[in-house]
Amino acid sequence: MLTxxxxxxxxAIPVLLILIVGTxxxxxxxxxxxxxxxxxxxxxxxxxxxxxxxxxxxFIVQIWRYIVGIVTEFxxxxxxxxxxxxxxxxxxxxxxxxxxxxxxxxxVAVLVGxxxxxxxxxxxxxxxxxxxxxxxIGAQVLPNFVLAPILVLVFTLLLGWLPxxxxxxxxxxxxxxxxxxxxxxxxxxxxxxxxxxxxxVLTSNFIRTARAKGLPMRRVIFRHALKPALLPVxxxxxxAFVGMITGSVVIDIYFSTGGIGQFFVxxxxxxxxxxxxxxxxxxxxxxxxxNLVVDILYAxxxxxxxx
Amino acid sequence: xLATKAxxxxxxxxxxxxxxxxxxxxxxxxxxxxxxxxxxxxLVCVAAFALFGPLIAxxxxxxxxxxxLGNVAxxxxxxxxxxxxxxxxxxxxxxxxxxxxxxxVSLMVGIVGALISVIVGTFYGxxxxxxxxxxxxxxxxxxxxxxxxxxxxxxxxxLVVFGRSMLMxxxxxxxxxxxxxxRIARGQTLTLRNKEFVEAAVATGVGxxxxxxxxxxxxxxxxxxVYATLLVPSMIIYESFISFLGLGVQEPLTSWGALINDGAxxxxxxxxxxxxxxxxxxxxxxxxxxxxxxGLRDALDPKDR
Numbered sequence: 059m060l061t062x063x064x065x066x067x068x069x070a071i072p073v074l075l076i077l078i079v080g081t082x083x084x085x086x087x088x089x090x091x092x093x094x095x096x097x098x099x100x101x102x103x104x105x106x107x108x109x110x111x112x113x114x115x116x117f118i119v120q121i122w123r124y125i126v127g128i129v130t131e132f133x134x135x136x137x138x139x140x141x142x143x144x145x146x147x148x149x150x151x152x153x154x155x156x157x158x159x160x161x162x163x164x165x166v167a168v169l170v171g172x173x174x175x176x177x178x179x180x181x182x183x184x185x186x187x188x189x190x191x192x193x194x195i196g197a198q199v200l201p202n203f204v205l206a207p208i209l210v211l212v213f214t215l216l217l218g219w220l221p222x223x224x225x226x227x228x229x230x231x232x233x234x235x236x237x238x239x240x241x242x243x244x245x246x247x248x249x250x251x252x253x254x255x256x257x258x259v260l261t262s263n264f265i266r267t268a269r270a271k272g273l274p275m276r277r278v279i280f281r282h283a284l285k286p287a288l289l290p291v292x293x294x295x296x297x298a299f300v301g302m303i304t305g306s307v308v309i310d311i312y313f314s315t316g317g318i319g320q321f322f323v324x325x326x327x328x329x330x331x332x333x334x335x336x337x338x339x340x341x342x343x344x345x346x347x348x349n350l351v352v353d354i355l356y357a358x359x360x361x362x363x364x365x
Numbered sequence: 366x367l368a369t370k371a372x373x374x375x376x377x378x379x380x381x382x383x384x385x386x387x388x389x390x391x392x393x394x395x396x397x398x399x400x401x402x403x404x405x406x407x408l409v410c411v412a413a414f415a416l417f418g419p420l421i422a423x424x425x426x427x428x429x430x431x432x433x434l435g436n437v438a439x440x441x442x443x444x445x446x447x448x449x450x451x452x453x454x455x456x457x458x459x460x461x462x463x464x465x466x467x468x469x470v471s472l473m474v475g476i477v478g479a480l481i482s483v484i485v486g487t488f489y490g491x492x493x494x495x496x497x498x499x500x501x502x503x504x505x506x507x508x509x510x511x512x513x514x515x516x517x518x519x520x521x522x523x524l525v526v527f528g529r530s531m532l533m534x535x536x537x538x539x540x541x542x543x544x545x546x547x548r549i550a551r552g553q554t555l556t557l558r559n560k561e562f563v564e565a566a567v568a569t570g571v572g573x574x575x576x577x578x579x580x581x582x583x584x585x586x587x588x589x590x591v592y593a594t595l596l597v598p599s600m601i602i603y604e605s606f607i608s609f610l611g612l613g614v615q616e617p618l619t620s621w622g623a624l625i626n627d628g629a630x631x632x633x634x635x636x637x638x639x640x641x642x643x644x645x646x647x648x649x650x651x652x653x654x655x656x657x658x659x660g661l662r663d664a665l666d667p668k669d670r
Contacts, residue, residue, distance in 0.1 A: 072510075073510050073514075076510065076514075077514055080514075080519070081519070081522060084522055084523070084526050085526070087526070195652075195655065198651070198655060199598075199647075199648050199651035199652055199655070200648070201602050201605070201606065203605065203606055203609040203622070203625070203626075204605075204625060204644065204647065204648075206629075207625070207628070207629035207632060207640060208644075210629075210632065211632055211637075211640070215632065215633070300515060303515065304515065304517040304518070307517075307610065308606070308609065308610075311610070312629075322518065322521070323521075323610055326521050326522070326525045326610075326612070327525075327611075329525065334518075334521075334522055334525070337518065338515065338518045338519065338522060341515045341518060342514055342515050342518075345514075345515050
């Protein structure tokens with residue numbers, strides 16, 4: 059087990075390096091300068107600016123400095139647009155917000171989706187099953203950027219129950235709509251996956267044996283069926299996590315929550331490459347880490363998997 | 366003796382028995398599935414709207430109706446009289462024509478993205494699965510590495526750095542979409558590779574790439590087609606997401622994501638049709654693809670037989 063974790067961590071390092079080098083090359087080859095304005099800057103000023111940010115150095119030196127900065131000091135460099143802030147400041151500002159509604163969405167998606175799927179499978183071909191399938195199909199065609207306007211339309215404009223945007227330090231009424239918008243499609247996927255795998259488990263031989271020896275249904279489901287049925291759900295958690303991080307872009311734009319996605323898009327539109335790269339690398343690292351956690355969890359729960 | 370002769374005569378007299386191919390079977394199963402047929406019908410309607418909508422529209426998708434501009438909430442309502450059947454957008458452009466044009470873009474992105482993934486992913490997966498061993502290990506490790514990159518951010522990065530264009534969008538979407546397909550194709554190939562007909566082909570001296578092309582890939586088609594129909598909606602969602610961020614197709618061209626975004630931005634002004642019209646097409650198309658995909662899976666699933 060330990061060697062497996064170590065091996066996976068060792069693989070993660072080159073992946074991260076590839077990501078950093080890749081984004082850096084993209085930034086380096088990008089036409090135009092982040093300092094270019096419509097009126098143009100005198101060449102001397104431009105040269106000074108570039109020297110200040112180290113852009114006049116050869117490519118290898120620049121990329122080496124960038125990687126060293128990240129590895130040794132966890133420093134993602136300066137922002138090219140916000141002169142008084144560097145990338146770390148911006149990330150430190152936005153990341154807690156993203157994390158708050160991200161974690162809530164994750165919990166909601168797993169709990170509601172899992173329960174819905176398991177219930178639907180246990181009550182197969184009853185109204186409950188049809189309802190669950192209906193909900194999960196409906197939620198599938200409503201990705202977060204479609205659901206967000208609908209939610210605002212219903213709950214803010216028509217009913218007036220919840221605020222349609224803002225964060226206010228994470229008060230609960232500001233968190234609800236972002237969480238619903240972000241979690242719904244993942245909830246639907248989790249419900250679908252857990253229903254399918256629970257149905258398969260419930261028709262398998264060991265469940266029949268458990269019921270044949272007279273165990274009550276409740277015990278059969280909780281003791282015997284639940285664990286193998288949830289395995290495919292766990293392997294979906296990795297992609298779901300990535301999706302939620304990506305979804306934060308929409309949530310931040312739509313609800314003005316001020317999370318990390320907002321900075322990402324703003325920097326994309328401003329050509330603030332430093333911020334873009336910082337966020338891409340940070341989220342890439344998180345993604346890799348989370349996939350690793352999921353794999354370890356998977357190996358821990360499923361005794362058939364040996365590393 | 367007599368009885369057997371009678372039976373033999375009967376058999377000889379009967380019409381020659383027609384074999385039912387796997388595909389004919391699957392087609393029959395598919396058309397028995399009402400949800401799938403309904404989905405197919407919806408998709409045909411949407412495609413027809415995309416193809417012929419611009420022809421029957423009374424307005425061009427980029428022309429501004431100056432009589433409406435400035436009073437869109439009143440004069441821009443959907444009406445039959447002034448030719449704006451779906452109303453106009455905030456700039457007074459005809460929403461019917463724009464939706465038709467956006468449908469073209471979204472459908473095209475979905476289908477091209479799925480096509481790239483089918484072609485690249487199937488061959489990649491088939492090659493990796495067929496050769497196995499170290500080649501397989503390296504090829505699949507590459508897929509793992511690419512999968513652990515937050516592609517949406519990289520795609521946005523690409524679009525910003527190299528400028529927004531249709532081509533870049535296709536390249537970006539194509540870069541990531543084939544990964545899942547490669548895994549699926551590889552898994553199937555691993556079981557196909559040990560079948561007798563492959564062994565027979567090897568024994569008669571057929572080269573590995575010919576075997577992959579002639580024997581492995583045709584047998585993968587069922588799985589690939591099912592997955593591809595489920596891939597089209599996710600490609601459409603990607604593109605809409607990018608357009609929603611304002612990084613997709615350039616004005617005056619549009620797509621569902623851009624239209625939904627525009628409509629959502631105008632929500633406070635009482636012009637709900639701007640949101641609801643593109644939303645309607647988006648939702649029914651995704652429903653259509655999901656139902657057709659499910660129907661195809663049921664029709665082509667060998668477990669069902």
